[in-house]
Amino acid sequence: MRIRVPATSANLGPGFDSCGVAVSCYLFVEVVKPAITWQVEHSYGDFISSDASNLIVQTALKTAPNLLPHHIKVTSDIPLTRGLGSSSSAIVAGIELxxxxxxxxxxxxDKIKLATEMEGHPDNVAPAICGDLVVASYHNDKTYYLKHYFPDCDLIAFIPNTELATSESRDVLPTQLSYSQAVTASSIANVMVAALMAGNLAVAGKMMEQDQFHEQYRSLFVPHLAKIREISHAQGGFGCYLSGAGPTVIILAPKNKTAQIIPQLKILDKKATIEIFQVDREGVQVF
Incomplete structure (x- = not known):
């Protein structure tokens, strides 16, 4: 048995802790054989555990405490601590395992409820399970979600060669907004979601760049965001946003503009990785 879980890009600007999209970059978990104790074969190095304390196994045991140990093999193209849902993909993989x-x-x-309770919010785990665009809310211990078709485009990911822990990135966020700030932030998010539902990436991209919830506070950690936004505007992108907590930035680009955007991004930072993702429409799969 082999489990495949897509990476995810969350927030989409103003859809903070609520909106996310699955992308074509994957975590794989292969069940090799039963074992006396849990064995997790991977190539991450010593800082990722290889026994029952591994996040995938911990999640599986929270879901089914009487699960018998197995030898599993984990491979992944999802970079760690880059804002592409690496921990969420592990949680979703553990639940499916x-x-x-x-x-x-x-x-x-059921899977979304369990994953949201473990992760704390649904913006990454829901699209990893469902695929495509998911808008979700976790409130009063209940999760509400809706999957919708994300308009066709290239998702150009600028992935810096530096890590950014979600906890560190969250520490700079305000504990509250004024009533007028909250109304403005909410209206921007509402128009962004409506634009995506209508397939209007031009309007969606503009709204993504007017987020009031988190990007301005996290700008200290992502000085490249403003420069990437300039490149996107100059080269015909629909818009760009900070993926998850960062530091990855994603540009939504018409497919005929991608070739002229990428060289500009490479000049910006030669150590950064540039990937072209497509929207994953399927979510978690088992083969």
């Missing part, structure tokens, strides 16, 4: 090995027959909504 428990679902299959424990014959739990979890529904999609």
């Amino acid at each position: 428990a679902n299959r090995l424990g014959n739990l027959e979890l529904s999609e909504s």
Whole structure:
């Protein structure tokens, strides 16, 4: 059995802790064989555990405490601590591992509920499970979500060669907004979501760049965001936003503009990785 979980790009600007899209970059978990104790084979190095304390196994055991140990092999193209949902993909993989090995027959909504409770918010885990664009809310211990088709475009990811922990990036956020600030921030998010539903990337891109919830506070950690936004504007991109907590920035680009955007990004930082993602429409899959 092999489990595939897509990376995710969350927030989309003003859709803070609520909106996310699955992208074509993947975590794979292969079940090799039963074992006496949990064994997690991977190439991350010593800082990622290889036993029952591994996040994937911990998640599986929270989902199904009586699960028998197995030897599993983990491979991934998702960079760690870059704002592309690496921890969320591990949580979703762990839930699916428990679902299959424990014959739990979890529904999609069951998986999203479990993953959201473990992650704390649904913006990454929901699209990793469902695929495509997901708008979700976690309130009063209940999760509400809607999957929708994300308009076709290239997602150009500028991935710096530096890590940024989500906890560190969250520490700079305000504890509250004024009523008028909250109304403005909410209206921007509402128009952004409506534009995506209508397939209007031009308007969606403009709204993504007017976020009031988090990007301005995190700008200290992502000085490249403003420069990438300038490149996107100059080269015909629809808009760009900080992916998750950063430091990755994603440009939504018409497919005929991608070739002229990428060379400009490479000049900006030769150590950064530039990837062209497509929207993953399927979410978690088992083969």
